[in-house]
Amino acid sequence: xxxxxxxxxxGRIKLKNPVVTCSGTFASGKEFADFFDISRLGxxxxxxxxxxxxxxxxxxxxxxxxxxxxxxIGLQNQGIDHFINEELPFLVKSNASIILSLFGLDTxxxxxxxxxxKEIQSHLKAVELNLSCPNIEQDGETFCQSPDxxxxxxxxxxxxxxxxxxxxLSPNTDRVVQSAINSKESGADAVAYINTLLATAIDIxxxxxxxxxxxxxxxGPAIKPIALAKIYQIAKLDILPIIGMxxxxxxxxxxxxxxxxxxxxxxxxANFIEPLASDEILMGLVQYLKANEIKDxxxxxxxxxxx
Numbered sequence: 001x002x003x004x005x006x007x008x009x010x011g012r013i014k015l016k017n018p019v020v021t022c023s024g025t026f027a028s029g030k031e032f033a034d035f036f037d038i039s040r041l042g043x044x045x046x047x048x049x050x051x052x053x054x055x056x057x058x059x060x061x062x063x064x065x066x067x068x069x070x071x072x073i074g075l076q077n078q079g080i081d082h083f084i085n086e087e088l089p090f091l092v093k094s095n096a097s098i099i100l101s102l103f104g105l106d107t108x109x110x111x112x113x114x115x116x117x118k119e120i121q122s123h124l125k126a127v128e129l130n131l132s133c134p135n136i137e138q139d140g141e142t143f144c145q146s147p148d149x150x151x152x153x154x155x156x157x158x159x160x161x162x163x164x165x166x167x168x169l170s171p172n173t174d175r176v177v178q179s180a181i182n183s184k185e186s187g188a189d190a191v192a193y194i195n196t197l198l199a200t201a202i203d204i205x206x207x208x209x210x211x212x213x214x215x216x217x218x219x220g221p222a223i224k225p226i227a228l229a230k231i232y233q234i235a236k237l238d239i240l241p242i243i244g245m246x247x248x249x250x251x252x253x254x255x256x257x258x259x260x261x262x263x264x265x266x267x268x269x270a271n272f273i274e275p276l277a278s279d280e281i282l283m284g285l286v287q288y289l290k291a292n293e294i295k296d297x298x299x300x301x302x303x304x305x306x307x
Contacts, residue, residue, distance in 0.1 A: 004289040005296040008042070010241035010263050011189035013126050013164045015042035015097065018258065018297065019282045022245055022268030023048050023101035023128060023168070023192075024073065026278070028087040032271070033094060036279040042264060043097040045192075046083065048130045050103055051113040053079040058212035063201045068220030068247070069269050070199045072213040075103060075133060080116045092123055099166065103130040107153055114157050121163045129157060131179070132170030132195040144170040144179045151182030158187030166243065168192040171230055180239045192243040192266060193234065194227045220269040221247045228260055235261025236305055249277070251284025261302040 006017035021029075023045040029038045038044060056076025063070045078086075083100070091098050100117060104110030110129070117127060131143035131150055143149055150167065157165055167183040169176050171194040180191055196217025201210040227246025235242055244262025247269070248254050254265040270277035289297060 003286060004294060005298070006285070008263050008298065008301070010243065011164060013166075013189055013241075015125075015264060017042045017282055017285070018264040019254070019278055019285070020099065020243055020264050020266050021045050021271065021278055022266040023130065025268040025271045028083070028091055029094065029096060030090055032275055035275045039095040039097075040282060041096070041278055043099045043125050044091065045099040045128055045266070046087070046101050047077055048075055048101040048103045048133070049077050049080045049083050049113065050075065050105070051080055051109050051116065053077065053082070060210060060212055061216075063210045063216070065201070065218065065220075065222060068218050068222035069272070070201055070211065070216040070218050071196070072211045072216035074213065080113050084116070084120055088120060088123060097125045098123060099126050099128050100124050101128040101130055101168070103133045107149065107156070110153050111156050111160070114160050118160055121161055124163055126164040126166050126189065127157070127161060128166040128168055128192060129153065130168045132168050142170045142173060145173045145175055147175050147178040147182045150179045151186045154183050154186035154188050164189035166190045166192050168195055170195050171226070172198045176230075177234060177237065177239070180234060184240050188240060190241040190243060191239075192245065194223070194230050194246045197223050197226065219247070221249055223247045224253060228256060231257060231262055232260045232304075235302065248281070251281045251288060254281050254285060255288060255300065258297070258301050259304045261305050263301055
């Protein structure tokens with residue numbers, strides 16, 4: 001018996017199924033490849049890479065809440081050359097679909113790292129521009145707080161690369177809609193939304209912040225209801241296809257995001273708890289479709305948008 005169709009499209013991006021790993025939660029898949037065939041997933045979004053090696057924030061950098069995780073990693077990475085030389089060969093050999101996540105501290109460094117990617121773009125499904133990170137040209141505000149800057153960066157990247165562009169947007173601003181519109185007008189193919197919510201934690205005995213950087217980003221099941229509401233609001237506007245994320249822990253969570261209009265789902269914190277999480281969510285989607293006699297996963301995408 002032929003199984004249900006799982007193929008989804010986000011503009012020019014065609015995925016074998018909607019399950020994508022969230023940047024920063026799956027590294028480049030090497031550790032997870034010991035548990036399951038990572039090529040089964042719709043795509044692997046790598047950690048975010050910058051033009052040069054970055055040490056990240058001072059520790060402590062993680063704090064577990066009652067129903068989530070606050071991280072303040074600070075975009076630690078080995079630099080784009082490390083990815084090209086050390087991580088890319090493994091991913092290509094694994095036959096995984098690759099979404100390469102990139103960031104810069106300002107517009108210039110975004111352009112610099114993207115230029116290094118041009119030579120390897122044929123190996124990539126898409127690039128993800130992490131525009132939810134701080135912009136040092138704007139006193140540390142996220143790029144998303146300046147839609148004009150978002151549009152400028154996306155336009156510059158589009159002039160360099162021929163492959164699809166995904167823009168990662170932050171929920172910590174009220175200018176997401178305009179950033180999405182500017183992204184589309186400048187050549188983006190999709191958005192990834194939502195990233196972590198601004199959060200902190202206090203040690204009342206030491207009378208101090210728990211995190212070395214004081215502030216971090218909250219992820220995990222605590223943010224799922226918020227993520228669903230925000231994705232519903234932006235999906236109704238039909239600006240760009242959405243990779244929906246924010247607290248997805250099992251296949252039922254994933255289906256909620258799909259029903260609200262996300263065309264793909266990002267699995268993040270769940271990967272820290274269960275190495276098989278992404279694969280189990282994929283299998284859960286298949287079982288749900290079969291149990292409900294749904295032949296095509298696209299038949300459930302956006303079914304609640306007109307309710």
